[in-house]
Amino acid sequence: MPATRRSKTSAPRSRSAKPPRPPKDGGPRAAKPAQPSKADSIIRIPGDVSTTVHVGDCRDLLKECAPGSVDLIYADPPFNWKREYDRVERVTGEAVRGNRVWDDALDTHDYMSFTLDWLDGCIRALGPRGALWVNIPDDWAAEIVCYLKGLPILGRTVPQRMTMINWCVWHYRFGQNVSGRFINSKVHVLYFVKDAARRVWNEEPILEPSDRATTYADARTFQKKEGKSGLRVPMDVWYGKYWGRVQGNNKERRPGHDNQIPEVYLERVIRACSNEGDLVLDPFLGSGTTCTVARELRRRSIGFEYSLANARSAAQRIARPPLRVRYESPTVHINPIFPGRGAGKGPVEGLDDEG
Numbered sequence: 478m479p480a481t482r483r484s485k486t487s488a489p490r491s492r493s494a495k496p497p498r499p500p501k502d503g504g505p506r507a508a509k510p511a512q513p514s515k516a517d518s519i520i521r522i523p524g525d526v527s528t529t530v531h532v533g534d535c536r537d538l539l540k541e542c543a544p545g546s547v548d549l550i551y552a553d554p555p556f557n558w559k560r561e562y563d564r565v566e567r568v569t570g571e572a573v574r575g576n577r578v579w580d581d582a583l584d585t586h587d588y589m590s591f592t593l594d595w596l597d598g599c600i601r602a603l604g605p606r607g608a609l610w611v612n613i614p615d616d617w618a619a620e621i622v623c624y625l626k627g628l629p630i631l632g633r634t635v636p637q638r639m640t641m642i643n644w645c646v647w648h649y650r651f652g653q654n655v656s657g658r659f660i661n662s663k664v665h666v667l668y669f670v671k672d673a674a675r676r677v678w679n680e681e682p683i684l685e686p687s688d689r690a691t692t693y694a695d696a697r698t699f700q701k702k703e704g705k706s707g708l709r710v711p712m713d714v715w716y717g718k719y720w721g722r723v724q725g726n727n728k729e730r731r732p733g734h735d736n737q738i739p740e741v742y743l744e745r746v747i748r749a750c751s752n753e754g755d756l757v758l759d760p761f762l763g764s765g766t767t768c769t770v771a772r773e774l775r776r777r778s779i780g781f782e783y784s785l786a787n788a789r790s791a792a793q794r795i796a797r798p799p800l801r802v803r804y805e806s807p808t809v810h811i812n813p814i815f816p817g818r819g820a821g822k823g824p825v826e827g828l829d830d831e832g
Contacts, residue, residue, distance in 0.1 A: 518531060518532050519532070520792040522796050527777040528778050528780075529780070530781075530795070531780070531781050531788075532783075532785050534783060535595050535598070535760035535761065535783070538781045542598075542602040544602065545604045545605060546602060547607060547757075547758045548677065549751040549756075549757045549776075550599045550602070550607065550759075551757070551767050552609070552760050552761060553611075553759075554595065554611075554613070555761070556613070556616065557583055557617075558614075559581050559582045560581045560735050561578075562734075562736065562784070563576070563786055564734070565732075566733075567733070569733060569790075573785050573786040573789065575785060577784060577785070578784055579784070588617075589617075589620060590631060595760055596611075596621070597635070598760070599760065600636055603671060606671075606672065607677070608642075608670050608676060608751075609639065609668075609669045610669075611669075612664055613667065615661070618644075618667065622644070622667060625669050639671060640673045641668065645666035645713040645715060646666065647664045647665075647666050647715045647720070648716040649663070649720065649722045650716075651721050651724060668750075676750070677750055677755070680710050682748040683749050683807065684711075685809060687707065688815075689707075691811060692815050692818060693817075694817065711810070715745070717811075718810070718812070719740070719741045720741060720742065720810075721739070728800055729800050731794055733786075733787075734791075737763065737766065738767075740766060740799045741801060741810070742766075743766050744807070747774050751776055754775065754777065755777065756776070756778070757777065758779045758781075759778070762780030762782040762787070762791050763782070763791065764791055765780065765792070765794045765795045768780045768791070769794055769797075770802050772795060773799050773802050774804055775804060
């Protein structure tokens with residue numbers, strides 16, 4: 478999300494975008510969002526026609542996307558927590574002419590109106606088999622779920638009622654230190670689709686060892702009639718190695734960006750809900766994690782970013798491979814809470830450590 482504040486009517490902050498690796502055979506056609514006329518409004522990744530970063534208000538840019546043209550949307554909007562989402566200029570010491578920063582202290586009505594606007598834009602751009610993922614805190618999760626399910630918010634109803642597949646939770650151990658209440662240690666991960674029967678769903682590349690295999694050595698899990706023996710689809714609470722908040726000492730950390738999402742989080746979303754060559758859109762690009770991972774996984778991608786400074790920084794990151802994610806080897810997460818118990822066939826062979 479962008480940094481410094483603007484007026485309460487300013488456009489939303491965008492997350493940084495990442496460029497996809499150029500396919501060996503020339504690859505899928507280039508992403509085609511609107512082409513704003515301003516200089517610096519589009520940032521291209523050198524040698525890569527499949528990834529673009531667009532600078533501007535996502536509400537405007539979403540209107541320029543062809544209806545139904547996007548296969549997967551991942552949105553991590555500003556939380557309205559009075560955060561400084563754009564610190565790139567201060568961290569680098571380089572002023573960016575024409576840079577804009579998002580006001581993260583809107584009143585409740587303005588923030589919800591902004592939220593409904595970008596949700597409507599995402600639904601319009603999303604294809605019939607596509608998925609919309611929203612990363613959002615406790616403050617706004619209920620309102621977004623109700624709206625996407627067709628209930629009126631601010632007197633408005635969603636242009637097309639969506640179907641919720643999962644209400645997941647991203648859990649991390651490094652929360653903000655507070656007293657007088659429980660520490661926040663999660664963000665909601667909402668997974669909605671237009672058509673549950675036709676949606677893209679790939680479980681094979683996201684499977685992980687089950688507790689029955691890692692902890693209890695239960696013979697039944699190694700003799701499954703359906704699914705892979707010893708493995709399961711991940712649960713709806715996401716945690717473990719490399720899943721924590723990306724802090725200053727994390728190797729993934731991109732200086733000058735706030736609220737950065739771990740690469741393995743986007744890997745799970747992109748592998749599960751899109752196919753190679755599909756178009757992935759992030760309306761709040763920030764540090765560029767979505768486009769960086771999409772590029773590595775051979776998807777086309779578009780990132781919208783409100784801050785020009787953030788967009789340039791994200792594009793630099795996208796031009797390089799991600800730190801932890803590799804196309805040819807899906808990350809295998811092994812996160813048992815308890816140590817192994819009893820005898821039996823034991824843990825799944827070859828999965829002694831996290832991928």
